[in-house]
Every structure is written in structure tokens, then in C-alpha cells.
Amino acid sequence: DTGVSQDPRHKITKRGQNVTFRCDPISEHNRLYWYRQTLGQGPEFLTYFQNEAQLEKSRLLSDRFSAERPKGSFSTLEIQRTEQGDSAMYLCATPGVGSTDTQYFGPGTRLTVL
């Protein structure tokens, strides 16, 4: 158990709908990362937070994507006007105890856009 939970685990939506995913670390870590993974590829970095502050955003994160971490604990990732190309696994990760370099992942949210 990595101590990271994600909700929902699966989401099926129609193109054009908005979706929101949530990530909850069990214990509070300063850093929290979001990734996207498609079939046959490794996870691709989307964004990360240091406490409440969103410090880095990938070019993959178009203006339809927004992430928040309002109290420095849980985080949400919203995708507006979903497209079929958004279908992927969305992974949340926090660093290991005593390390800022390693990544401990939650189980992910699998998004399917029809």
C-alpha cells in the first residue's frame, strides 16, 4: 500500500463532458504529482504541487486541464470538454518517505472517452 488513493478508479464519459478525478495521499506529503499513461507508453508528467502551489506544468496540460490542491493535502484534476484522445490512465504520485526523488503511485483512474 503506497498510501495514495484515487477516485474514481474507472470513468466512462461521452466526448464533450467534463470529468474530475481526485487523489488522496494518506499522510500529507509536500509534493504531489499527476501523470497520464496511455497503452504502451510510460507515465507522462502533467503537473506537480509543492503544498498548495502548482510549480510545474507540462506542455501536455492543455487549457482544458486544470489541477488544484487547495489545502495541500488532496488534489483534483479536471478535464473540460473531453476528447477521445484524453482516454488514458491518470496517475497520482507522492514522494517516498525521506526522499523527494522517488515516486509512489496511486492505483490510477482509467478514463474512457466515447
Added chain:
Amino acid sequence: RKEVEQDPGPFNVPEGATVAFNCTYSNSASQSFFWYRQDCRKEPKLLMSVYSSGNEDGRFTAQLNRASQYISLLIRDSKLSDSATYLCVVNSPGGGSYIPTFGRGTSLIVHP
């Protein structure tokens, strides 16, 4: 050129075999390096860090060659349970901090 490159495989080996994977990275300013394991439809899990001096954990040995910008993973005495995708991760400078960049993974299939 991708920042982190891996041969996707699959590597198909018999039980007991020794198998090695390489991973190359393009950013010479990269700072830390890791191997992760990912089982089908599961999240990646940290397998081991990679140090310049090389490091070993049981049947697994990881090495870093900064001059040639590659890291390697050696698995000895392969078990059926080693079947998985092995992801190479490089922490590279991006903006104001270091960002983990994953390779696409190398698929390993160990058969009886």
C-alpha cells in the same frame, strides 16, 4: 529524440535466464535515476534506485554510466513472477525543479 529511450521488447526468456535492459537519456544534467516495475493494468512500483557506483538488490543489479548517459538493469535467475514491464526513470531539470521522465518501458516475459 526522446528524453528517455528504452527498447520496448518484449524480451522472452526461460526461467533461470539472465536478462539485461538498457535505457539511454539525453539530458546530461539529469540527477537521479530509477527502475520501476509495472504489472499489467497496475500502477508502477519502485524497484530500485540507480547509483553511479552500481547497486545490487538480490537478483537485481542496476548501473549508471554518466559518460555514455545510460542506465542498465540486470536480472539474474529469472522467475516467472519477474514477468512485467520495467520502466526507466530519469529526474531531469525542468523549469525550476527536477521532473521525473519515464521511458516507455521494456516488457519482460519469463516462460517455464
